[in-house]
Amino acid sequence: MASKVIKGGTVVTADLTYRADVKIEGDVIVEIGPNLSGDEVLDATGCYVMPGGIDPHTHLEMPFMGTYSTDDFESGTRAGLAGGTTMVVDFALPNPEQSLLEAIQRWDNKSTRANCDYSFHMAITWWGEQVFNEMETVVREKGINTFKHFMAYKGALMVDDDEMFASFSRCAELGALPLVHAENGDVVAQLQAKLMAEGNNGPEAHAYSRPAEVEGEATNRAIMIADMAGVPVYIVHTSCEQSHEAIRRAKQNGIRCYGEPLIQHLTLDESEYQSGDWDHSARRVMSPPFRNKKHQDSLWAGLQAGTLQVVATDHCAFTTDQKRYGVGDFTKIPNGTGGLEDRMPMLWTYGVGTGRLTMNEFVAVTSTNIAKILNIYPKKGAVLVGADADLVVWDPAKEKTISATSQQSAIDYNVFEGKPVKGLPRYTLTRGHVAIMDGEIRTQEGHGKFVAREPFTAVNRALSQWKEVMAPRKVQRAGIPASGV
Numbered sequence: 155m156a157s158k159v160i161k162g163g164t165v166v167t168a169d170l171t172y173r174a175d176v177k178i179e180g181d182v183i184v185e186i187g188p189n190l191s192g193d194e195v196l197d198a199t200g201c202y203v204m205p206g207g208i209d210p211h212t213h214l215e216m217p218f219m220g221t222y223s224t225d226d227f228e229s230g231t232r233a234g235l236a237g238g239t240t241m242v243v244d245f246a247l248p249n250p251e252q253s254l255l256e257a258i259q260r261w262d263n264k265s266t267r268a269n270c271d272y273s274f275h276m277a278i279t280w281w282g283e284q285v286f287n288e289m290e291t292v293v294r295e296k297g298i299n300t301f302k303h304f305m306a307y308k309g310a311l312m313v314d315d316d317e318m319f320a321s322f323s324r325c326a327e328l329g330a331l332p333l334v335h336a337e338n339g340d341v342v343a344q345l346q347a348k349l350m351a352e353g354n355n356g357p358e359a360h361a362y363s364r365p366a367e368v369e370g371e372a373t374n375r376a377i378m379i380a381d382m383a384g385v386p387v388y389i390v391h392t393s394c395e396q397s398h399e400a401i402r403r404a405k406q407n408g409i410r411c412y413g414e415p416l417i418q419h420l421t422l423d424e425s426e427y428q429s430g431d432w433d434h435s436a437r438r439v440m441s442p443p444f445r446n447k448k449h450q451d452s453l454w455a456g457l458q459a460g461t462l463q464v465v466a467t468d469h470c471a472f473t474t475d476q477k478r479y480g481v482g483d484f485t486k487i488p489n490g491t492g493g494l495e496d497r498m499p500m501l502w503t504y505g506v507g508t509g510r511l512t513m514n515e516f517v518a519v520t521s522t523n524i525a526k527i528l529n530i531y532p533k534k535g536a537v538l539v540g541a542d543a544d545l546v547v548w549d550p551a552k553e554k555t556i557s558a559t560s561q562q563s564a565i566d567y568n569v570f571e572g573k574p575v576k577g578l579p580r581y582t583l584t585r586g587h588v589a590i591m592d593g594e595i596r597t598q599e600g601h602g603k604f605v606a607r608e609p610f611t612a613v614n615r616a617l618s619q620w621k622e623v624m625a626p627r628k629v630q631r632a633g634i635p636a637s638g639v
């Protein structure tokens with residue numbers, strides 16, 4: 155079998171930094187060490203050899219708010235690879251009353267075009283006996299161990315507390331992990347109506363309708379419900395101190411939970427909504443909205459402290475024309491922003507480049523931590539013999555200014571437009587295939603494979619054991635009849 159050697163670089167993992175060559179045969183890493191040789195040599199002089207990024211939060215070709223997000227599995231994964239991301243996890247969304255298995259079939263059809271490996275989370279968008287039963291098939295037969303719950307988008311994707319508790323309890327039985335979009339959807343709906351009634355209909359009102367409190371309250375509620383159901387919980391797009399505080403506090407109390415800030419919330423702020431250009435602000439409408447510097451500092455601190463574990467994108471890209479569905483009514487602006495191509499360079503530049511993160515922390519929050527949470531480590535998220543050769547050869551000296559004119563994403567703008575970045579892939583390898591070669595795109599449509607994920611992570615098992623130890627037990631009392639008269 156033809157081999158490749160990444161030569162002359164420094165391997166950077168979540169816990170180690172050392173000089174070594176990396177040899178690949180077919181899809182996997184076969185040797186790591188000094189002076190390796192192979193059929194093809196990839197020069198990594200001056201570069202860091204890291205696990206490829208894993209973006210656990212994308213919405214590719216997602217049906218949402220009367221349209222479909224524009225980046226599909228082809229353009230989305232091409233964008234990811236251009237920026238050093240080698241795996242995405244997308245959300246399969248059943249329509250109301252639709253079978254979960256049919257939703258997977260729809261996502262299977264779309265994902266055949268993926269350029270890199272991918273997996274799915276299953277969304278719980280409605281509740282009933284059918285959903286309860288199918289969750290078992292989803293976990294045991296379809297290789298999906300995560301279930302997403304939206305506490306927002308009232309009247310569409312939103313589930314309420316009793317549905318969440320039922321679904322979380324089912325996740326506990328199946329060894330799965332619930333994910334939560336934590337915003338109080340009832341309060342958001344009322345604030346939206348009030349703002350519209352007052353004539354506040356521009357994109358800035360989107361941010362006014364989703365203050366940090368709605369996120370903090372919902373995050374705390376989701377965590378408490380998960381703890382009562384006896385299951386860990388993962389809070390997606392944690393954007394503010396209130397939500398981070400709820401996660402931090404829960405962790406300090408021994409509750410198993412995870413928080414996922416987005417690169418957008420870390421590096422872009424609420425002033426974007428004050429632009430005099432409607433398109434500029436509407437293009438940045440997403441939920442939760444961008445926040446102020448205080449919240450950004452909290453998120454960066456959480457990544458440093460380990461109270462937040464993962465940096466994702468929530469890539470859900472709509473064109474300007476799609477955003478204009480909401481002219482005159484901000485509640486109709488499709489929610490979502492892009493970021494797949496920019497997550498790694500932006501986090502490196504504004505994280506590692508400023509000293510907010512170490513290189514090892516960068517690898518942890520872009521790849522290794524989520525691989526462990528999703529139970530795919532060390533196949534993914536590792537530079538180890540036997541791991542998939544999903545690698546990025548990162549050139550810390552390579553620079554560019556982000557621009558929509560040169561991006562892979564199919565939309566007509568970039569929310570990071572004009573941002574200088576220093577630190578970019580020299581090569582990105584997806585299961586051994588060099589998809590990005592010094593700026594040249596060599597992606598192969600359909601190369602990506604579905605990554606199945608087993609349930610019952612070590613954390614699930616430990617928590618179940620603890621809940622069993624702490625379970626309520628009937629007090630046996632001498633002299634009292636076991637049951638009534």
Ligand SMILES: NC(=O)NCCC(=O)O
Pocket residue numbers: 213335439440441442468470489490491
């Ligand atoms: N985040 C967002 O605004 N759009 C995508 C759907 C979601 O994750 O809530």
Ligand SMILES: [Zn+2]
Pocket residue numbers: 335390391441442
């Ligand atoms: Zn969301």
Ligand SMILES: [Zn+2]
Pocket residue numbers: 211212213468470
């Ligand atoms: Zn999302």
